[in-house]
Amino acid sequence: MDVGKKKELYSLHSLLGFLAMGKTGGNPPVSAVLTNGNGDVLEKAHTKEFGGNHAERELFSLYEKKQTQHEPSPLPSNSILSVSLEPCTHFGKTPPCRDLVYTYKPKELLIGWKDPNPLVASGDWSAYKENGISPRLDPVLANTSLSYLQGFLKRIKTGSPWIWIKAATSKEGNYTSSDFKKEKVSGEDTDLFLQMLRGKFDAVAVGPNTIQIDEPSLNFRITDVMIEKSGRCQRITDLVPFFDAATNLFSALGQWSKETVALHQLEEEKYQPYRVFVLNSRTLPSESFWEKQEELNKQYGKKLCLFFLLTSENGVGVKKGLPDPIKGKIETLSSYPVFPIEKTDGNLFLQTLGKIGINTVLCETGSFFPNFLENELTDEDCILEIRNLEKSIPNGIPFLFHNEPIHSEFSIGSNSILLRKPNRRI
Helix, strand or coil: CCHHHHHHHHHHHHHHHHHHCCCCCCCCCCEEEEECCCCCEEEEEECCCCCCCCHHHHHHHHHHHCCCCCCCCCCCCCCEEEEEECCCCCCCCCCCHHHHHHHHCCCEEEEEECCCCCCCCCCCCHHHHHCCCEEEECHHHHHHHHHHHHHHHHHHHHCCCEEEEEEEECCCCEEECCCCCCCCCCCHHHHHHHHHHHHHCCEEEECHHHHHHHCCCCCCCCCHHHHHHCCCEEECCCCCCCCCHHHHHHHHHHHHHHHHHHHHHHCHHHHCCEEEEEEECCCCCCHHHHHHHHHHHHHHCCCCEEEEEECCECCCCECCCCCHHHHHHHHHHCCCCCEEECCCCHHHHHHHHHHHCCCEEEEECCCHHHHHCHHHCCCCCEEEEEEECCCCCCCCEECCCCCCCEEEEEEECCEEEEEECCCCCC
16 A cells, blocks of 8 residues: 555544544444555445444445345455454444454454453454454554544543543633623634534533533534634644644544534534533522523433532532422433532542543533642643634633643634643643
8 A cells, every 4th residue: 555545544534533523422433444455445434323333343334235245245355454443342232343354354454542441352363363364553543543532542541531621711811801701702713613622522511600601502513604704723833742632633623624514514413412510509500591401402302411519618518409499400401310529529520421431521611620620630631722812801810721831732713722731730
């Protein structure tokens, strides 16, 4: 396979991973491509929505539909199957994909990442060789697919999802005015990309003040106005370290958002994240908030709300429950009970999301999550600041991480997109 064909192969894996991410639930968003020895694509696929086919099973199903035989059709003798994650070896909602690979017998099996899932017999590849299949790890494929698999890999290893903390700030680095006035901070030319980012995450979370002031919807949605006003995403940082999942994910947003917007609109309900709300019993949401969430559940036909309740106020241990009418509203909106947490329970919050099968969480923030999760952030996680250089909020409240070192940078119109590592406060 020549260099040009290899570039096309990795680009196709990136596109497939991008399309899968955000709609596979607890399953990893895997990409799979079948080529002949020259690099010509014979079939391609990605993991379907949760409960559906894994990438390999979907690929061979599509391949068979193009054949005339009823039995599994033999592959060309020089065929190559490349998958971003090692084929599974266990029975889940579908049979093992490894057995399917044995059936079709591609000459080569290129693998991006070994599967850390303890249910998978990872690295036991002797049976592939016994079936005439030559398996090997592909580091370029691993780098291409890491941004889509990072959440799954982290959750399986640690029990916690991949965390992004996102804030829109003014040119001064302030996320709101001193009187917490409700106003749009980021430019309209970023809206499409930020909505697509939301659609790539399994959960979007907000804290009590944001709920009270903004009454956010948190659903993934794309409008014609967003498409019309979307700017051009350009990467400013020249050098990006290998295996930098966060930078590569935002690069993919810039590359694929406009190209795939019609597909995302068509399958909008499949890309809906869990909407996660941290409540404070002293300042409960208004009736309009509950009505909005009820309408969204009806629209998508799923209970996608999750609620956490701060049980300690002002650090003095004052505990309050929820009024019965609020408990009733939550029961109609969520398949899970209210999870009680304290302001020091960042790890419990993340582990609870992980147990639900949430691989990635986007914390749309003012001040709550930077403080709540500060001690839980790892080098893998990401601080995303959208700084609007044409928006001024003098004497406002600064974003907690607005002085952290910039790891990589993009621009969209008048907005600087700053990706920061969650280092210590400066």
